Amino acid sequence: MTDEAPLSEDEILDVVDEHDVVVGQAPRREVYANRLRHRAAFVLARDPQGRIFVHRRTARKLVFPSLYDMFVGGVVGAGETYDAAAAREAAEELGVEGPLAPVPLFRFLYETPQHTWWSAIYEVRIDGPVRPQPEEVDWHAFLTEEELDQRLAEWEWVPDGFEAYRRLREVSDRP
Template sequence: MTDQQPEGPGPQQPPDADEILDADEILDVVDENDQVVGQAPRGEVYARRLRHRCTFILVRDAQDRIFVHRRTARKLVFPSHYDMFVGGVVGAGESYDDAALREAEEELGVRGLPRPVPLFTFLYGTPEHSWWSAVYEVRCTLPVDPQPEEVAWHAFLTEEELTARLPEWEWVPDGLEAFRRLRDWEAAGRPAAG
């Protein structure tokens, strides 16, 4: 299936009830040292560019291919962009590790996934966004059934196939940054967990 072209992003859709509820989810607001300094609804966190926490999980299958997907048009951040990670925001009072497992199972549509292995963290920031990012890796040998509310298209790609598509597809910028840092981390002699 990796040689098939994904469908186009399609028309932009108005927010639905799930997206409105997502905007009301309470997140921890953190400082430059990743210490909690308050809490706010996700919609306010995004609107006011409040620093919060996110997880990025690189998912490999039994053949060592990487799960790649296109986000749905209804996503609050980077709609219809491609991503080589699953993941998302860390809820108020939730640990990075718990959020990584929850997000991976939700987005992949699986239960019983091994606990993702933490690799490193970094602070991501642009004029529009700021979040602490925890990067993980997990091997998924279960059949995936991604959430249609989150994932518009998906495939497992080899690293070479993924690399070839980097200049061709519109990628989430934070995912690109996390992927660049992951490659640097691996090149420094610290191979990603398998």
């Protein structure tokens, strides 16, 4: 573990209620310390072959450091829309040139005894090379769905991303 401070603990976030209506604002460190409900955008990135971008988060991440994730994304800043946050976070974390237009899929409320946030799930196709942000990503690869499914039981995953992927698979598997 590094001695450096976690990333983005002073970023201001909208605090929302159980209906995803803004009820206030607070710094990220307060939001997490006091389990205040906020917003997050998750983006499943696929390459031209349909493989999924998978990565291991850095040890400096404020939440779920050093775990694997099949989504890029992050918190929605104060006054920011889910769509804007998804495009910003995907471009930053993937290190891609040009604008991205993630496609919204669904939203759900993620709640555990430690965390609570509204999660907006998106998908985007990446046609060019990725240059993941070293402050966010320690390791990355594009995996087929079969390869990813095999790793689900082998690697330690961020729990919110794991839940989002489980829900995405449920929606995708419906006739």
